[in-house]
Amino acid sequence: MGAVLALAGAAGVDRDFAGAPVAATFYPAALADKLAGMDLFPPGDDVGAEFNSSIGTTCTLAVDWYYGLDASPGFGEVDFVTTVLHELGHGLGFATFVDDTTGEKFLGFDDVFMLQLEDHSTGELWPDMSDAERVTSSTDPGDLHWVGAEVVAASGSLSDGVHASGHVEMFAPSTLDPGSSVSHFSDDLDPDGLMEPFETGALHDVGLALELFADLDWCICGNGVVEPPELCDDGNSIDDDFCSNACQGPPVPMLPVWGRVAGALLLLSTGIVLLGQHPRRVRP
Ligand SMILES: [Ca+2]
Numbered sequence: 578m579g580a581v582l583a584l585a586g587a588a589g590v591d592r593d594f595a596g597a598p599v600a601a602t603f604y605p606a607a608l609a610d611k612l613a614g615m616d617l618f619p620p621g622d623d624v625g626a627e628f629n630s631s632i633g634t635t636c637t638l639a640v641d642w643y644y645g646l647d648a649s650p651g652f653g654e655v656d657f658v659t660t661v662l663h664e665l666g667h668g669l670g671f672a673t674f675v676d677d678t679t680g681e682k683f684l685g686f687d688d689v690f691m692l693q694l695e696d697h698s699t700g701e702l703w704p705d706m707s708d709a710e711r712v713t714s715s716t717d718p719g720d721l722h723w724v725g726a727e728v729v730a731a732s733g734s735l736s737d738g739v740h741a742s743g744h745v746e747m748f749a750p751s752t753l754d755p756g757s758s759v760s761h762f763s764d765d766l767d768p769d770g771l772m773e774p775f776e777t778g779a780l781h782d783v784g785l786a787l788e789l790f791a792d793l794d795w796c797i798c799g800n801g802v803v804e805p806p807e808l809c810d811d812g813n814s815i816d817d818d819f820c821s822n823a824c825q826g827p828p829v830p831m832l833p834v835w836g837r838v839a840g841a842l843l844l845l846s847t848g849i850v851l852l853g854q855h856p857r858r859v860r861p
Pocket residue numbers: 696697698699714717720
């Protein structure tokens with residue numbers, strides 16, 4: 578097993594909040610806040626991430642961090658910016674909350690990530706499967722797919738790791754890799770993706786992960802489509818034009834959007850517990 582570079586996850590989850598697109602389904606804290614238009618749990622962190630400080634300080638580890646911002650790590654160096662982007666991806670929702678050894682749903686509820694996971698050979702989606710079927714599906718290389726419409730529509734950019742249907746393969750090695758299986762794209766993706774489980778060099782373009790976030794109902798500022806709570810989206814990344822990179826239009830003060838907190842709101846944010854720890858490693 579290669580050295581663990583970093584791990585991260587949502588620091589809390591919410592379900593059935595005002596504005597939740599799908600009922601009885603857990604959302605990672607950051608996404609729940611975004612969809613609710615408010616901070617649902619101000620005392621709690623949304624994302625927890627840890628980065629391995631032994632990298633570069635331990636002679637037995639033959640790698641070092643590259644802290645430059647230009648995506649040009651030298652031989653034996655791992656790009657820190659890429660690692661941060663990858664870990665933030667987990668924190669923003671690129672992870673299931675299903676128990677990967679038992680297949681049980683987290684506290685008995687679906688999570689937004691598993692809604693798009695498919696066992697291709699049976700055609701079943703994860704929410705509809707038994708615990709045992711989910712365990713089997715997570716150790717079925719090439720057969721565990723992401724079927725979200727945005728990813729499928731963009732999957733033509735892949736020459737490997739993609740099924741003829743446009744479904745994209747998720748990481749499902751025949752021996753479970755705890756915390757890593759399911760919650761990554763397959764390492765078979767070509768070109769390499771930011772959200773593959775193993776370090777693949779400097780990648781500052783989030784690639785297909787952006788479409789996966791759109792499938793989770795993150796709105797994407799810069800995709801040319803106005804999605805609430807965006808006030809505009811001019812499809813570019815120019816910040817000082819009439820539509821800023823926050824998609825809130827020209828500098829007009831925005832009224833706060835206070836949603837009603839549903840009675841069923843469940844807050845588990847502790848700032849300590851990471852839901853799953855999704856390690857990224859140097860390839861063994
Ligand atoms: Ca299967």
